[in-house]
Amino acid sequence: MIHPVDTLLSLVLLSVLFSFGTSRLQGLIKVVAFQGIVASMVPFFIGHDMSAGGVVFTVATLLIRGIIIPLCIYLAIKKVAIRREVEPIVGYHASILFGLGLIVGATYVSRQLNLPAISEYLLVTPTAVALLVTGMFFLIARRNAIAMVLGYIMMENGIYLVGTTFSSHVRHIVEFGILLDVLAGVMIMGIILQNINKTFDDVDTALLRTLKE
Amino acid sequence: MVEIIFLAPFVTGLLAFFLPKTIGRQLLVGTGAIHLILSLLLWKNRSVPIFENYFAVTPEGLLSLLVISLLFFLISIYTMAYLKETDLKSENIFTGSMLLFLSTMTMVTLSDHIMVMWIAIEATTLASAPLIYTYRTSASLEATWKYLLICSVGIAMALLGTVLITLAMDVGNVDAPLSFSALTGVAKDLDPMWLKAGFVFILVGYGTKMGLAPMHTWLPDAHSEAPSPASALLSGVLLNCAYLGIFKTHKIMHAAGLGDFSGTILIVFGLMSILAAATFILKQKEYKRMLAYSSIENMGIIAFGTGIGGLAAYGAVICMIHHSLIKSSLFLSSGNMLLGYKDRLIENTGNMASRMPKTFVAFFAGFAGISGFPPFGIFIGELFIIVGAFKTGHYVAAGIFILSMCFIFAGFANQVMKISFADFINKDDASTDPKKIADPAGTIPFKEKASLVWPQYILLLTSLILCFFIPDTLYQAIIEAVTAIGGGIK
């Protein structure tokens, strides 16, 4: 039978595919929020420990990853009325194709890795890898600064997915620290985004190429 | 109660955000003093921390801690004078972030748990980002953006690396606390493949922060746009913190018998960094960027030495210490230059020898030191690294190393000669450029206050003294740190 985690994760994979295709930032943000939620719920299902602390922690993570962080970005956009385009360097169709290839590749790779800890959940590793690479892709292939930030968040989600699912060693407190770091990072990025928009009244990173040799 | 060392500046930093300028400045210096005292005390008796599976007092950590607090104290003194000269809109943010920066860096030096170390290093990025954006110009904004994003991405890689190391534990099914010390103990049982993968990610991640080519790209922008005290901190201390992460991981690798693998990678990246530095120093137009690239060079040297091991590793640590001292002094001098010339371009500086003699002395001495002239310590370090490289039979690597050192020196010396002696007033285009008409006499509206030059002098003097006498405890610490990666005398 197929594990509920895998169904969730398959949805995530789908969202990844969608994110490649979309040209609207709001859509992208929603996608990221969804991924965050799922990513933070997965360990709950895999469940190393069902202690109260665990639950509290999972909820907290869910709040931050799934709601606060996307909210920050959303507000950042709202505050500054800017074009909602992601301004791709690589075109949408090419991106979608890339996404398909990516998912296939990710699945293949994670078959090769055969990790003992999570062998029963087929889709965890592929999703993680997919999220990672997607994040990277957004960072490299989107000129819009906000899209890049979203890519960064996606990547973080991916790493989180990997991390939490593998390591029974890491205490929650530590993970929480990491989470706070990410949160703070995203917040500062949001501020920077606003400033960028103030100074250039655009968030196209093509404008940020003056410092060079 | 070791944690107090990074908690104290944390608290004061938070305070500083809400305090008025003047008090903030005093707070800065005061905290610096306290921090110095605390770390000296810690140096005297290495007390155990409360959360001992997160924090530990390691020799290499102690070394960088001492460097940090010394530098920060001097820099804070300089900063007080510097802030008087310049008017920042949001100075309390600046001071606050400085203090937070200090606390996070201290945390890095003390942290033993790999995740905590990651948290701390990421925190340094976040704390230092506002520093770079102090001047609120579009250029500084761009620099901050690049710094933040590149470093975050890089460090995310490092996080993945740490995760992979835990994975290596799972696969090798060992159960130990995720602390460097513990891992070094059980390194033998870790799964080599995942460990290697972990190292690769961590190296690239922290290497981004440390400024190893080709991940160095954020460094020159950030250093040139940040106000000079901040640049001094960034290049004097922050890079060392990142290096600490790599160093500790390299330690694990060495314990796991994979020292050659990680060593070779370090050597390659070191050489790449040195070459990159050579590329951009040769025709550099801004002096602060030049200094930044020279930091990249020195990080390369340190990585190179660490990778080679043996006597070279010893040399690398010496280089690290002295680079912090000298480079921060150079950046402080560059702050004076900015105050004096009001311009970052080398072509608009000149004849510092007679315009700002005190700064000139500091600057030129720093230059001599950084390019490996005695009586400054880097000479010793580089000597050891070179002979160590020959000892271990890395002839080609040593050849490239030396060659690119020559190029870098040629470029660096050329620029420094222009800054120190060349006279831009006499240039034929003097009439066209308003900036040059501004001071026809070549005199500059800037008085070299004692507090704007003495910090540099003290830093250089420290380096000079350390080149001759090295306190026993310090020596022991270095040896202890180096032997863990298969280094040491002989």
Place this chain on the structure above:
Amino acid sequence: MIESVILWFLGILTAPFFSAIILKVKAFFGGKKGPPLLINYYTLIKLFKKGSVYSNSTTFVFKLGPIISLATAVTVLMFLPIAGYNPIFSFNGDVIFIMYIMGLGRFFTIAAAMDTASPFEGMGAAREAYFPIICEAAMFMILIFFYRLTGELQLASFFSGGNTLGLWNMAGAPLLFIVIAFFIILLTENSRVPVDDPATHLELTMIHEVMVLDHSGPDFGLIELGAFCKLFFYATLISRLILPFDFGVPAFGFALFVLGLFIVYLAIGVTESVIARYRMDKVPQFVLTSFALAFFAIIISLEFIK
């Protein structure tokens, strides 16, 4: 020893006489009677009787010039084995000393010339500084050759007693080259035609004569005497080389030597009469030939000494 001193003195005394032979020969070729053979003595005496006029631009160096040039020439003669007799002084390496003594003489001749601030004398000085460089190289080549044969570094071991004959026995063929090389060097060092024309009246084309333009009276006499001695030195060497024979009878050997001298001076005279002066930029090639000859001599001699 004593006869060496006598010979040395004789050499200095008779040097002017032999130089006169050249004039005679040239006159003969010109179909003229020419000056008497003692002409140089008359000239010297006349000069020594006179006073001097010094240029305002000159310094003590100008006065030093003639003194040093004569002194060096005379000193050189002391190390010269005349007619196969041992010289007054001789030590291992005296050849080098002689060369450099001559250099000293040249130094002061040039310095004296430059002292007068006259463009013509400067011109001459420049040439005087230039050509002997190649001569010295050639001389040292010859020296190497001799050393290769004898393993000695003193004139006595080349030119006194039966040594010269020994050289011929050891390496006759290359020695022929050496003789010619020597003759070329002689012409150059003593600024004779085809390198320089002592008899010309156009200062632009002179070397030695133009350098001494400003010297007058006894100073000029000293210079002239020095020149005669220098020429005598080279002539002696060559005469010894071409007639190295040494019979038991001293008088006979001496006569042979004088004959040799006559031949050399005649040869100079003939050369001066039949060859025209080279253009100044051709001279180096001419001098280099002597170097080349000496070099060949050495290469060949490598076969003789095994």
Place this chain on the structure above:
Amino acid sequence: MSQFFMAILIIVFGGFLALIFARQAKLMKLIAVFSLSAGCLLGVIDAWIKLMGSDIHTASFSFLRVFSLGFQIDGLSAFFLFAIFLVSLLATLYSFHYMDHAQAPLRVAVNYFFFSLLIAAMALVVSSSNIISFMFSWEIMSLSSFFLVIYHYESAENRRAGYLYFVFSHVGAMFIFVAFGIVYGLTGSFDFTAMGALTETAKYLVFVFSFIGFGSKAGVFPFHVWLPHAHPAAPSHISAVMSGVMIKTGIYGIIRVYALLDCNTPVFGYIVLVAGVVSGILGVVYALGQQDLKRMLAYSSVENIGVILIGLGIGMVGVSQGNPLMAVLGFAGCFFHILNHSLFKSLLFMGAGMVLHKTGTRAIDALGGLLKNMKITGATFIIGSLAISGLPPFNGFVSEFFIYVGAFKGIALGETAFVMCILAIVGLAVIGGLALACFTRVIGVVFQGEPRTSAAVDVNEKGATMLISMLILAGACLFIGVFPGTLIYMPMKAVSALGLVYGNIPLEPFYRMTGNITQSAMILSAVVLGVIALRSFFYRGKTIGKSGTWGCGFTQPTPKMQYTGSSYAGSILEFFSAAAPLTIEHPPISGRFPLKTYYKSRINDIAELHMGTFIVRPVLFFFDKLRWIQHGDIHLYIGYILLAIILLLFFI
């Protein structure tokens, strides 16, 4: 050793005092000169004593707890120490009046400070006995001398000189690093004595690298580019020290390394000899072409380094061919010439300094007729020129004589050695001739004739200390030239310190040689006196007239008409135009009423030309191609990170 370190301490201390008293110029100068010369004097005496005695003094300080700074003074070191301290002493004396109307007292103080450092560093270089202490003092030496070179940093030319010198010395040091790195790498010991234990091939490598490194300091031909720029730039007493002794530390390095390697292959000898001949001849040719007095002296230093190397090479060949006499003669000549050159070259630089100080110009063709007003300077300069041209009875001749005799000893040897010796002899001959031309030119144009410009018109030679030190040096040149026997043991001690296999060398044959030299010098002087007597006899009661120079019929001669230095050298340079290309700038005279024209000629140093085309330009080109890395686009930067990871993952 204690006196030695005492001397060094006094010197350095004096330098610091100079900094402290920088405000009161006179006092500062007094203190500095006094303590520096006191230290140097102590050093000279100490070196002399050590040279007399035959035992080896060592000292060692622990450094950074595990390493040690080792120092050792044997005959070789003592010999160099003697030269260093002697020349520095006189230069210090000279500086007292030379630095009088220097602009800022502070700058003078700084100059004295680095001067003291330079002296100390040189002394430590020649006396250090392990890699660390050697490199340490070596770098200090480079650094301090750099500051001395850019003393007059206002002129762009001097800045360029300083830059060139800085880069060359650093790169040279890097080469030495390589050599020593190899030594340490193979033996694991910082001690110099470890070099002997290397393998044959390693020895070759070490020798070649150190030869390049030290050669760049000594000014051996292709690496001499910095020298003619740096020496003129420095104040003259500094130039005297740099040219007189500092470049000799490079020679010291070569000799020391050779002695330590103790590997008697002929190849080393051949390398050194050929390098010597090349730099000797080219050096003097370039010197002949210079229009700047001090530049010309600098190039003549290149030439003399060549002569020294020829002697060294002869010695090495002699060792490798198992010919003791030749070997000792070669080395002895080399050492003797080191001493002599340090004497007469510093003398000449001091003379040039005097000229510069009084006339304010270094341009040879702008001067003339100085001898009338600068009798002592002129006379000493002439003596120096005679000495440097290797003419008897001056000291230059003695060393060249030794080298000649040594080279002739090699004529009897087998093929390659034979050719090498021919090369050496002919090379020396040509060098001698050219040097004569070169210095007659300088004397003739600078000191004789009529002033060519107003700069040279009414000058004086005030400055007692300057004159004194010049007189002392001139006296030394003459003394050594006439009585070399009195000092023959000094080079001999140095030779025996090389640790050749011959045990202690019998001095008897060398005493005979020096005796001959003395004797012939005596003869010469006797004859000269005789001729002078004769002359005065002829002039007794004669009328001595005064008038203008005979203009060969031209009635209004002007100083402009004099033969210039350029024209004097022209024909010789033509002969060497292959090695010394001459750039001439001369718009041709045209039209019926030709306008004013001019003639400019400059001699080009081929090494300098080719350094530009074959090293600097390609390197810059290469790195320019790399500059796009820092492209400014953040996507690219993040791409680098990804790329790095992907590439590394392949190696797992």
